[in-house]
Amino acid sequence: MSLEEPGPRDVGLTKAGEVNYDELESLLGDAVLDRETHLNAEAFVIRPDAVQDTLSALKEEAGFDFLNCVTAQEYQDRYETIYHMTKYDDRTQEVGVVVPTSKDDPVSESAEPVFRTADWHEREAYDLVGIEYADHPDMRRILLPETWQGHPLSMDYDQTKPQIVTLRENKNPLEEDQRLNDDSDTMMLNIGPHHPATHGVLHVEATLDGEQVADVEPDIGYIHRCEEQMCQQGTYRHQIMPYPDRWDWGGAGLLNEWAYARTAEELADIDVPEYAQVIRTMSGELSRILSHMLAVAAYALDVVGDFTATFMYGMQDRETVQNILEDLTGQRLMFNYFRLGGVAWDLPEPREEFFEKIRAFIDDLPEKLEEYHNLLTSNEILQVRTVDTGRLEPEVAKNYGATGPVARGSGIDYDVRRDDPYGYYDKLDWDVVTEEGCDNYARLLVRLQEVEESAKIINQCVDLLEDWPEEDRTIQANVPRTIKPEPDTEVYKSVEAAKGELGIYIRSDGTDSPARFKIRGGSFSNLQTLPEMAEGEYIADLIASLGSLDTIMGEVDR
């Protein structure tokens, strides 16, 4: 489809390429009850029985092909579901769809038939808030055990009442396989929650036909830690920032902090000094290298097996980065280095020594990456294992809301750093890496190349920082001690974290802590694609696909 012709997917655009909300409103017709303004975009309030019509009109005719996140929340008088929609082609074009439902009958239409990604997002909304979705294929709890009483984020939930779910009350993973009794040729295999290859406590129910995978169902929620609720109880200024580190222990903590920083700065209207932005960009990319190195190393474990050379080399190279970040932040895992309006402190003294360390790492990197390519990507055995296995077609990936290296490995040219610029990225020279392979191999290649791109970015940041005039080194903007945004301000912002797009929705109620804090973990959406990749392939490919998704359960379960 050529871009010049005004195709049917271009409805609702002004000549300048901005979103024309009035035109969108007329497109949606009488489904629209009202209009709201969120800080990131306009939102349409629609009838609860017109969700599918509205979303498919926005998707098919206005080109909003990316259901980024689904937020559910309860007000005094109603429940509300917000569908945050955007475009893979242009991340800056956003629209919200708000679906209010009444208190006594909280049922609205499911968006699952339009966007597959809504499946898990709506299950989570049901689980935690208590809204039910008609026409949803699988309306079950997702994070909490099936026997859980009540919905923890709803208003009438008794938080003081303890609920202990014993193994016997919960669905018992050890119970006899019912399929043994009938004549079926399949066998149910529980992969996880404790398994060498699930990278955390993920439970995958795999139905096997011999060595082949007939059906896969990821079962999540084993480390659900109420992160959203904890953030709702903390104050904006200081108490929330440590949490994002805990959603990703693969090293991408700084990128996660940036997600909160970006959202809260948008909410409280804080401008970050340029100097701090450069430091953020540099440390964020170091963080991305940490995460990608771990992903590649762990992927080597999945495909190569045991503790092999590639894994240890990956760990060693990470160590160098880890030391640099330790010098900068004082921490090795839970950095807690970003602050609203900047960063916690300036670069460590003596600065020359610090820059020297980074430079040394960047200079050695090409040689080290060469070694990974020798051991992994150019190895014939690895190629026969990964090329054309775990295929994820771009259309399917979009339907599931895949982002990050998973999307880029399917040839989707989408990167929030470039498409909705923040930090210092738009002033630097770097490229978005995409691979057309759509398979396990492509995702591995994307990660290795992104490490190179990150190194490019870091190099330019170090150049900038070295020449930065001493009197102009402002590390933090003036931020009031207590931040109290206007009541009923709503904002949804996201950043390109290591595993995918990490988005945060905040609604303020005039106090110094959020009324609703919703996290969209990139891994949460990416993990949903696992059945698409693995069904019909071998167990070994299922493991390889899972490894190539690089999910981190802290971000999935929150």
Place this chain on the structure above:
Amino acid sequence: MTLSDTIAGLLGLNANDPLQFFIAAIIASAIVGTFMLVNVAIAGPWAKRKITAAFTDRIAVNRIGPFGLMIIVADAVRLLSKELIVPEKVDRPAWDLAPLIIAGSALFGFAVIPMGSGVQVADPEVGLAYVFAVASLASIGLVMAGYASNNKYSMLGGLRAVAQNLAYEIPLVLTGVSVVLFAGTLRMSEIVAAQTETLVTIAGIGIPSWYAFVNPFAFVLFLVANLAEVGRNPFDTPEAPTEIVAGYQTEYSSVYFVLMYLGEFIHIFLGGAIITTIFLGGPTGPVLPGIVWFLIKIWAVFLFTQWARSALPRVRIDQLIEIGWKGMLVLSFANLVLTAIIVGVIA
């Protein structure tokens, strides 16, 4: 002169009397068995750690004793003092017998291996056939372990092990047979003797007529098939940690686990011993005594398997079977036929 004969002579026993010879043979077996177990005991806990560490740029054990050698004792105490967990509904006694079969079958094979310096328990006419026969007994142990464990991962691992052994046993034996065509005998000592002549002399150094030099193609085939036979990368699918946890040995703990592990390592050494005997001239070599050469050669093969393990990715089970039946089998038949023609023309 086998070790049994020597011992009979030393003890003044009559080698022609079955009962007296039996006593001598038992003593000889005990000596050879202990000798191999000492090698495995060093290989298992210590050498494997050190070798893997060298490949992966680490240091490995270095605190307990010189070069960390006392880790052997520490490991023994640790493993033997662990609780033996017997899962519910395991199929006994199959579950208990499996570790014994796996560890024992490989040890049988050493009876006919000429280790140099007169160390060889027996030297029957069918030596090579016997080695292949007892080495493949382990497959039975693997099926028993996989099936009796009442665990789906074990089951998958057991099935994989059988499929793999079937696919690679045949190329292994066929390649071994091509050596027999050269040597004209199955007797191990004669196969070794046939490799002592000088093949060519380059710059005054005589290259011995080891079958690895005479027929390098067969040597490579045998090395690869042997990797699959002992279940090492890229053919470690029956265990495939990160895929099916630990395959057939998932449910084994404590002493049973030690036996399983031991069996695996003895198997690697038996594979090394067969390769040494039929391709690397057995215990022959200059200056050093035969037994030292034998040890150097089997440890070299062990090093090779560990190298492959550290560096190579694992193939998928269907690819493994495909390589076995469509690749190795065809190549080993081709090798056999060509060898037969060459031997026929020369002879």
